[in-house]
Amino acid sequence: MFALIKREIQDHIVYFIGAAAFAAIFILISIPVVGRYESIKRQGYDYRTPEFTVGIGVPVVAIVIIGICAMGATQMYLDRTRKISALLSTLAVSRSRILLARIITGILAILTLLVPLTIAAVTLLRLYVSPVLMYPGMVFEIFIAVFLMAFACYCIGLQTGWNSGKIIPTLGGIALTCIFVPLLFIKGFGLHIVVILVLFIIASLLRTWHTFMTTSL
Amino acid sequence: MDENVIKVENLVKYFDGRCVLDGINLNVPRGCIYGLLGRNGSGKTTIIRILLGLEPPTRGQTFLLDAESSELSAKLHSRIGYVAEGHNLIQNYRVGRLIKLCKDLSLQWNDEFFKHLIETFRLPADRRVKELSIGMRAQLNLALAMAIDPELLIFDDPTLGLDTVARRQFLELAIDLIQQQGRTILFCSHILSDVERIADKIGILAAGKLVVDCPLEQLKERVKKLRVIFPESAPQNLYLTEIINQQIDGREMVITVANWNKQKQTVLETFKPSSCTEIPMSLEDIFIECTNPNPVSITG
Numbered sequence: 001m002f003a004l005i006k007r008e009i010q011d012h013i014v015y016f017i018g019a020a021a022f023a024a025i026f027i028l029i030s031i032p033v034v035g036r037y038e039s040i041k042r043q044g045y046d047y048r049t050p051e052f053t054v055g056i057g058v059p060v061v062a063i064v065i066i067g068i069c070a071m072g073a074t075q076m077y078l079d080r081t082r083k084i085s086a087l088l089s090t091l092a093v094s095r096s097r098i099l100l101a102r103i104i105t106g107i108l109a110i111l112t113l114l115v116p117l118t119i120a121a122v123t124l125l126r127l128y129v130s131p132v133l134m135y136p137g138m139v140f141e142i143f144i145a146v147f148l149m150a151f152a153c154y155c156i157g158l159q160t161g162w163n164s165g166k167i168i169p170t171l172g173g174i175a176l177t178c179i180f181v182p183l184l185f186i187k188g189f190g191l192h193i194v195v196i197l198v199l200f201i202i203a204s205l206l207r208t209w210h211t212f213m214t215t216s217l
Numbered sequence: 218m219d220e221n222v223i224k225v226e227n228l229v230k231y232f233d234g235r236c237v238l239d240g241i242n243l244n245v246p247r248g249c250i251y252g253l254l255g256r257n258g259s260g261k262t263t264i265i266r267i268l269l270g271l272e273p274p275t276r277g278q279t280f281l282l283d284a285e286s287s288e289l290s291a292k293l294h295s296r297i298g299y300v301a302e303g304h305n306l307i308q309n310y311r312v313g314r315l316i317k318l319c320k321d322l323s324l325q326w327n328d329e330f331f332k333h334l335i336e337t338f339r340l341p342a343d344r345r346v347k348e349l350s351i352g353m354r355a356q357l358n359l360a361l362a363m364a365i366d367p368e369l370l371i372f373d374d375p376t377l378g379l380d381t382v383a384r385r386q387f388l389e390l391a392i393d394l395i396q397q398q399g400r401t402i403l404f405c406s407h408i409l410s411d412v413e414r415i416a417d418k419i420g421i422l423a424a425g426k427l428v429v430d431c432p433l434e435q436l437k438e439r440v441k442k443l444r445v446i447f448p449e450s451a452p453q454n455l456y457l458t459e460i461i462n463q464q465i466d467g468r469e470m471v472i473t474v475a476n477w478n479k480q481k482q483t484v485l486e487t488f489k490p491s492s493c494t495e496i497p498m499s500l501e502d503i504f505i506e507c508t509n510p511n512p513v514s515i516t517g
Binding site for chain 1: 266269271272273289291292294295297299305306307308318319321322323324
């Protein structure tokens with residue numbers, strides 16, 4: 001299994017580098033922004049979320065989601081076109097292991113992005129007063145919801161990439177992603193969104209697993 | 218444990234409504250070298266892919282080493298070496314990386330033998346697979362298949378793209394392997410002289426059916442090509458069954474008959490031919506006769 005995961009990481013290293021770089025840039029930008037909020041608050045002004053944070057936030061989320069979705073799609077697409085699984089499954093490897101290694105790699109890429117961001121968020125919250133009202137366990141809830149959202153988008157990518165068609169599956173994938181991301185803003189970070197996303201992920205993984213196990217390689 | 222390492226039962230495969238395999242039954246016993254022949258598109262590769270679980274069958278079942286093809290475990294895969302037609306290697310990998318990956322994913326690896334093969338074939342580890350010639354890719358695929366010391370080897374046109382020297386090297390290697398007891402080989406090739414040289418049993422696919430499935434020697438005995446000269450013009454109908462091919466030219470008739478026996482010889486003698494001589498047939502000749510549009514079944 002380790003060899004399979006290693007192969008997946010090496011083949012898709014660009015996504016890991018991208019995730020790490022993105023996290024680093026985001027953290028570097030966040031530090032002065034949070035510092036500025038702090039100074040505004042200290043001066044006694046009424047705090048409001050500045051419009052530019054929404055202006056930056058939306059494209060940032062879009063890039064992250066598209067990137068994660070693209071990773072799943074690339075993994076499956078390259079496998080199909082380069083006949084990677086056709087070779088691997090003639091070695092001492094089962095198809096389910098190939099898929100499992102792929103999914104673990106996807107999770108690792110998402111964690112490469114989210115873990116540094118979460119650590120940075122926790123650290124900044126300890127250093128500065130939070131610009132929004134925080135309750136115990138909120139960071140964990142946000143982390144879980146964002147992780148599940150990213151993983152759901154990755155699952156959409158997996159399905160899109162394995163499909164032999166190009167236009168319809170891609171449009172379908174984008175449409176599903178467009179439905180999911182606003183869901184996070186509508187439902188918030190609570191248990192509701194976790195249940196919805198977990199159900200979607202299970203259904204999506206079952207579909208991918210079934211397709212991958214029964215299709216010709 | 219079943220003595221048949223490969224079992225195919227009533228295998229049917231359709232591609233886009235077109236029947237490629239129509240009720241194939243095939244058994245390959247342990248230690249046998251089975252040469253599977255057929256024209257392009259006859260379904261040889263499809264049978265192999267279904268056997269390895271790479272392709273789902275439409276109907277029927279296939280078994281490798283007592284396990285159903287769709288449920289082959291990683292452990293069983295480690296006992297099977299496969300050289301694919303067109304050599305399914307990851308094209309953008311360097312040779313060294315591909316070797317390492319295969320080695321890491323194998324449960325057993327004969328490093329000494331593998332190094333010997335790599336040196337024999339002079340394969341460069343630093344080049345990308347796509348930069349190798351077709352022959353070198355075939356050699357690399359072969360070396361990777363052999364390195365796991367497989368109990369069962371499946372070769373799908375393994376010598377395709379190899380030059381004469383490399384082909385000879387491959388055959389000698391195969392013969393070497395044959396001498397190791399208990400090893401079974403399923404061998405598909407278009408080079409019939411190669412198959413003739415190493416196979417014990419032959420199967421010929423034509424029109425989706427396995428029209429020949431018997432030992433090579435038996436096949437040569439059972440398919441007869443005769444030149445019969447009659448005192449007057451040759452009769453249009455000899456009332457013989459299982460005629461594969463028949464050509465008449467005045468007094469001369471050249472006839473190819475399957476499952477030749479004494480009874481058929483007696484029937485032929487009732488026509489009182491002036492002479493009857495047997496034309497020796499190579500496997501290639503038999504193959505051409507058996508893959509005509511109306512194939513006759515020869516099973517043993």
